[in-house]
Amino acid sequence: MxxxxxxxxxxxxxxxxxxxxxxxxxxxxxxxxxxxxxxxxxxxxxxxxxxxxxxxxxxxxxxxxxxxxxTSPSALLPWMLDAGKLQEAATAITCISPALLPGLLQSPLYAEAVFKEGQPLWSATEIARVVALRANRYEYLRERNNPEITAVIPAAALSMLPEVIRREQVQRLQWLMDDGVRFHLVPPPRIILGVTSPLLLVRLEDGTRAASSDHQSGNVVFDASSGLERLFEIERRVLADALPLEQSRQLLKEMI
Structure with a gap:
């Protein structure tokens, strides 16, 4: 600090x-x-x-x-380092989350609410620090390695938010889509059944693929020896079930 x-x-x-x-x-x-x-x-x-x-x-x-x-990315918490390195080496990133918006795309108010609920023992200063890291992460990646970013979440991850948080987050997502992020919503009442925790899938410049998943106690990284093909098949199916980009954009407009 x-x-x-x-x-x-x-x-x-x-x-x-x-x-x-x-x-x-x-x-x-x-x-x-x-x-x-x-x-x-x-x-x-x-x-x-x-x-x-x-x-x-x-x-x-x-x-x-x-x-x-x-807000230096080098200040990432230890449990974020492996996933962070994957993001920084990726040419393409897909984020799939069954309940919450991926951290990479969260607005400050959304991230603050997540950390306050998930880390009740943290001080306001510590929460502000990690919120800043999240809020800056997208722009940092754009400047560093400029990956192609795709995200899929259920619409309920936005519609159930308090209005002030939802408005800020939806506006953030609209800006991100204008900046080239491929953002897909899974329309209600459908949910993402095959994913039980936030999932990050990356493709590297040399063709290597990897994935990581967030859990309550930390982050788990997967490679070719640990069930990677199953995760990329889940990605394919989730994208097939989600709304196309323009329909997702229209649903976002209706949430403001």
Missing amino acids: VEQEFGQYLKKERKRAGYTLRGLAKAAGTSASTLSRWENDHSVPVRRDVLKLDEALGLKGALFRKWEFY
Whole structure:
């Protein structure tokens, strides 16, 4: 952890520049309540928001460098390292989840809700740190190895969310689809029967395939010697059952 939390640094620079919360929020294209959450380390902005804040404060990249260090992918938790390395080497990634949106595509509010429920003993600061890692992960992969990303989830993983979280997450997904992510919904009342925990399937540049699956106590990685063909057959069947891209996009619109 850095000596000074990102939020404290942001607040100090805002005051130095003579901005009120409302004033800086307006200059950076966000809300005062969201900016307050960032300053109090209840959540961490994503890359595009940091760049807007940096420009508004005239910091010439200093704020971005502080944020980049705070959210560095090298700070991944130990149980995330193997899956993280797979993502960083992949030319193609498929995420299939039976209940929750894959972490790679989660919005900050969605990720925060997941960590608060799944890690009840963590402090608000620790939750904010891992939320920032998730929120930055997609853009990091785009800059590092730019994999082709496909995701499949049941529609209930979005429709059952509180409205404020659902709206933010749906807007995030719409942006991701515009950026090239192939996002498919399994329409209600159907569920994904063949997958019991989040599943990540990757294809590497040399043709190697691998997979990983999240469990309550950690992450399990599969290779050709550990049932890999079964997992890729599940991928094929799940994609066949899911809605096409445009129908998935339309269903997302109906959720806002």
